[in-house]
Amino acid sequence: MRFPPEFKVVRDQEKCTKCKRCTIECTFEVHGYDKKKKRMVANDENCVACQRCVFTCPTKALVIERRPPTFSDHPTWTEWIRRDIMTQAKTGSVILASMGNEKPYQSLFDSIVIDACQVTNPAIDPLREPMELRTYLGRKPEKIEIENDALKTEIAPNLKLETPIMIAHMSYGAISLEVHKALATAAKEQGTMMGSGEGGLHKELYPFADHIIVQVASGRFGVHEEYLKIAAGMEIKIGQGAKPGIGGHLPGPKITEPISETRMIPVGTDALSPAPHHDIYSIEDLSRLIYALKEATRYKKPVFVKIAAVNNSAPIATGIIRAGADAVVLDGFRAGTGAAPQVIRDNLGIPIEAAIAAVDQRLREEGIRHWGSIIASGSIRTSADVAKAIALGADAVYIGTAALIALGCTVCKKCYTGKCTWGIATQVPKLRKRLDPEKGAKAVSNLIQAWNHELKEILGALGINSVESLRGNRERLRGVGLSQPDLDVLGILPAGK
Amino acid sequence: MIMDAKGLHYKALNKLIEDAINNSAKKIKITNVNGQRYIGGGIKGNVEIEIHGTPGDDLGSFMDGPTITVYNDAQDGIGNTMNSGKIIVHGDARDIVGHSMRGGKIFVNGDVGYRVGIHMKEYKENFPVIIAAGSAGDFLGEYMAGGRIVVLGMKDSDSEIVGDWIATGIHGGMIYIRGKVEEHKLGVAAKIAEFSQEDRKYLRNLLKEFCKTFGYNVKKILDAEFTKITPMTHRPYGKMYTE
Ligand code: SF4
Ligand code: SF4
Numbered sequence: 001m002r003f004p005p006e007f008k009v010v011r012d013q014e015k016c017t018k019c020k021r022c023t024i025e026c027t028f029e030v031h032g033y034d035k036k037k038k039r040m041v042a043n044d045e046n047c048v049a050c051q052r053c054v055f056t057c058p059t060k061a062l063v064i065e066r067r068p069p070t071f072s073d074h075p076t077w078t079e080w081i082r083r084d085i086m087t088q089a090k091t092g093s094v095i096l097a098s099m100g101n102e103k104p105y106q107s108l109f110d111s112i113v114i115d116a117c118q119v120t121n122p123a124i125d126p127l128r129e130p131m132e133l134r135t136y137l138g139r140k141p142e143k144i145e146i147e148n149d150a151l152k153t154e155i156a157p158n159l160k161l162e163t164p165i166m167i168a169h170m171s172y173g174a175i176s177l178e179v180h181k182a183l184a185t186a187a188k189e190q191g192t193m194m195g196s197g198e199g200g201l202h203k204e205l206y207p208f209a210d211h212i213i214v215q216v217a218s219g220r221f222g223v224h225e226e227y228l229k230i231a232a233g234m235e236i237k238i239g240q241g242a243k244p245g246i247g248g249h250l251p252g253p254k255i256t257e258p259i260s261e262t263r264m265i266p267v268g269t270d271a272l273s274p275a276p277h278h279d280i281y282s283i284e285d286l287s288r289l290i291y292a293l294k295e296a297t298r299y300k301k302p303v304f305v306k307i308a309a310v311n312n313s314a315p316i317a318t319g320i321i322r323a324g325a326d327a328v329v330l331d332g333f334r335a336g337t338g339a340a341p342q343v344i345r346d347n348l349g350i351p352i353e354a355a356i357a358a359v360d361q362r363l364r365e366e367g368i369r370h371w372g373s374i375i376a377s378g379s380i381r382t383s384a385d386v387a388k389a390i391a392l393g394a395d396a397v398y399i400g401t402a403a404l405i406a407l408g409c410t411v412c413k414k415c416y417t418g419k420c421t422w423g424i425a426t427q428v429p430k431l432r433k434r435l436d437p438e439k440g441a442k443a444v445s446n447l448i449q450a451w452n453h454e455l456k457e458i459l460g461a462l463g464i465n466s467v468e469s470l471r472g473n474r475e476r477l478r479g480v481g482l483s484q485p486d487l488d489v490l491g492i493l494p495a496g497k
Numbered sequence: 498m499i500m501d502a503k504g505l506h507y508k509a510l511n512k513l514i515e516d517a518i519n520n521s522a523k524k525i526k527i528t529n530v531n532g533q534r535y536i537g538g539g540i541k542g543n544v545e546i547e548i549h550g551t552p553g554d555d556l557g558s559f560m561d562g563p564t565i566t567v568y569n570d571a572q573d574g575i576g577n578t579m580n581s582g583k584i585i586v587h588g589d590a591r592d593i594v595g596h597s598m599r600g601g602k603i604f605v606n607g608d609v610g611y612r613v614g615i616h617m618k619e620y621k622e623n624f625p626v627i628i629a630a631g632s633a634g635d636f637l638g639e640y641m642a643g644g645r646i647v648v649l650g651m652k653d654s655d656s657e658i659v660g661d662w663i664a665t666g667i668h669g670g671m672i673y674i675r676g677k678v679e680e681h682k683l684g685v686a687a688k689i690a691e692f693s694q695e696d697r698k699y700l701r702n703l704l705k706e707f708c709k710t711f712g713y714n715v716k717k718i719l720d721a722e723f724t725k726i727t728p729m730t731h732r733p734y735g736k737m738y739t740e
Contacts, residue, residue: 093739219616220597224580225539225561252732264599264620265642269669269731274640278615279574279596288534288554292577295511296539296559341738 003083004070007049009042015061016040022053022062027419027431050412052421084342097342098415098425099401100242100334100379108353108486109385113495115476117463124465126456132466133452135161135396137233138302138326140370156326157302159213159233161396162191163452164467165386167444168377168400169215169235169306171197173250173259173271174338174415175404176432177204179424182407182440184208189441190448195398198237198248198273200262201227213304216293218247219273221263225296234293235304236286236325238277241335241378244308244349248273249339254418256427287323294324302326304375308348309333309355314362320372321363327373329398330355335378336401338425339416352378353392357490360393360472369472383454392490393472406447407440498522503529507553511535518544532572537565557584560601573610576603581623585710589631598625598644605629606711608652611660612636617670619643628707635660638726639684642669645703649675649718663687667728673700678724686733692725 009030018040022031028046031053033039047064054062071079084095117123124131138158145152167183180202187194188211196205196214200222205212209230216223217237228234239245250259250271260267280286290303305320306329307313317328332352337345356376363369376389377398389397405411408422415425423434459465462476470476478495479487487494498517502510510533517525523544530536530550537546541561548556548567557565558577570588574596581600589607597616600623608631615636617625625644631652637659638646650658658676665684673696680689700723701715708715 087739091739094737096738220578220599223559223578223597224599225541225559228539228559260620264623265618266620266669269642270733272616272640272642272666272668272733274616274666278612278636278639279577279593288574292535292538292555292558292574295507295535298512298515299508 003045003086005044005047005067007047008044008065008067009047009053010063010065011040011042012061012063013039015059017059017061019058022057025052025056025421027421027428028414048412048414049410050414050421051410095342096339096416097345097413098337098339099411099413100336101346102413103346105351108351108482108490109379109381109388111480111482111486112353112388112490112492113478113480114384114387114391114458114462115478116461121463123463124460126453126460129460129465131456131459132468133163133455135164135467137161137304137373137375137395139372142370157300158326159193159302160191161193163448164390164394164396164455165190165448165451166192166213166375166396166398167194167403168398169195169197169213169237170338170400170404171199171215171250172202172205172262173197173199173254173427175425176423176427176435177202177258178432178435178437179404179407179440180205181437182435183403183444184211185437185441186403186444186448187211189445190452192448193232195235196231199250199259199271200264201231202258202262206230215306216289217273218275218277219271221265221271221273224264228293228297231301233302233304233326234297235306235329236277236289236293237306238280238286239308239310239331240306240337241308241331241333241349241352242337243340243344244310244333245275246341246344247275254427259427283319283323286320286325290324304329306331308335309350309352309378310348311350313350313355314358317359317374318362318366318368321368322371325372327375327395328359329375329377330359330394332376332378336404337415352376352380352389354486354489356389356392356394357474361491364472383451383458386451387455387458387470388477390467390470391473391477393474395471402447403444406443407435408443498525500525500527501529502527502531502533502550505533507533507535511538514540514546518542537563557582560584570607571605576601576627579603579625587711590629592634594629595625595627598627599623600625602706603627604707604710605631607631608633609648610634612639614638614641614644614646614672616640616642617644617646619670626703628704630707630711630713632656633659636662636665636684638664638667638670638672638687640666640668641672641728642667644670646670646672647675647700647703647707648673651675651718664726664728666733667726668731668733669728672726674724674726675718675721676724677722678726683726686729687726688729690725690727692723696723696725 034041136158139156198217213233214231252270304327305325333349373395376394420426474491477492526547532553534553537557539559544563546565555574561580562582564583566585571586571590573592576595578597583602586605590605592610594613609629611634628647633648662684664687
């Protein structure tokens, strides 16, 4: 017995020319041609509403509709809870899911508003005045000493960004080489960084290495001396927001020849990333790996440490910074993923907004805020989210899903199948071809540029002329409809106060 | 070239080593080593480093090619994520030997600690090998994805050759233990396979260089019972997930 379909393929038979293009575009085997009836038919059950056929149909004959709920309503036993139970009763397996948390928790970002100048403190017009978005990530000195007109203080390596927006770590393997190329090109064009993800770096990405932060995760896939040395920076991944506390798992069938070459494991074997790094069971062990990476690259590059945002993020983050990391990356509980157990994705971790505020506050209280930067990621959807994240205390953000949407992802949530019709989360050569890296780069670059403009507008309205002055400036934020404990954690006042 | 590590911080010592390699030193002897970490970290080429004293953690991490010989005991994390090359330890080595090692050889003439060979993997010409003449602690070869681990248990007849939870999550590579290993010591996804004539032949080859290094007799070593531990499958978690 199968579930009633979630979506319905509606075809305007008048408009349909039976060109069969939809049968090629759809990778979920929905469309077909019925020879007897001499018309196109659809198998609704398989449709994931990715909209590929809708966009590509030459005569625009297709519409995908959501079918009305087929189960009788119940506020506790929602249709999805019932569907999941039935699936698990059948298979006895863990339910896999893609993209971010789907539970309707309250959005803190959407409960925060930004201040603006009126009369007494003039706004700045970003069209007339220079606005500084340049951001440096890494350890800053306590004070600067000058001797004989020359800088005496030794400055730790910092990454110089032209915008506080970076492109998040998404591994080659989860996404295609074309996507990696598009993202790297965009990062270079915008003077920012892209994360390699934990699957190594394809040789074709090497020319972009000075705009790439390479990741070192528990599986150490593709991590070797050259990978570390060519990169702009390194990032140890302890955890990720979509699946805090659990490891990664790229199934064997997805380890094709080029993936195997980059990850440096044989074709067809599972790429398992254990939940912990087995050489890291404490802050002291973490420090050992941070310095192993610094030693291996002769102290020329910063080392970041990424953790999922969890209850204890603040003390953990100070430990990370004290262990020698140049930045702590906080990944919120709404962060995207190619594949994660649904129960983990939807229920573990805490909102990024709360984690940023808690970590920034703690580092300030301990007087070590300048020792390392704070990078926020996980569901940064708009330039407003960027501004709010920075005002809460972040130095920069990573965008992942937003960059994929710029590339054409429609958030159909089927990344784990490897059948992405938009040629993003796939390794199938003919699907990969659907994404032109050059056009893709332009799209992502445009998105960052647009957000940069908007950030400047926000800064102007706030009457400040650099993103530096926004950092940790919680005085300029207000909460709407938040409880006092929430406001306390965020360190902001309620609107009107 | 001889270096005196006495009183040097690891940062200074490793800078000296880097400079020497950049000046095309082929042989470096370091004396008075006393706990300095990361010796040989991220170095490449065919340089040989001789260490007198006790090196600190992460000896030869990310190393790609060189040979390091330690005439004493080594500490944690030797050969961490090493790509190729060789590390020879005349004494004992401690925990997490060869963590995520992808190629090269680690020969230890004494015991090795806990979590040895975790997530070792092989790829094409990269093939990692860890051989210990003594015994090994718990969690040997966890998540192992390739290469070979050999534990000979020849040092101390009182202690166990190998600890518990062997090769949990193993999905590639193989472990040979000289002696009998009870099934209950194995972790999930590992199994005991028959030790055949083929294996004996293979092991003879694998042990040759090790025996030459430390002066053992291959024949004598092989004249014993061996346990061979392999993955049950290359995809241990293949059936755990559904859509
Ligand atoms: S292409 Fe996408 S939207 Fe169209 S039928 Fe296939 S799965 Fe449904
Ligand atoms: S990347 Fe592809 S498969 Fe994943 S949600 Fe986007 S469109 Fe769907």
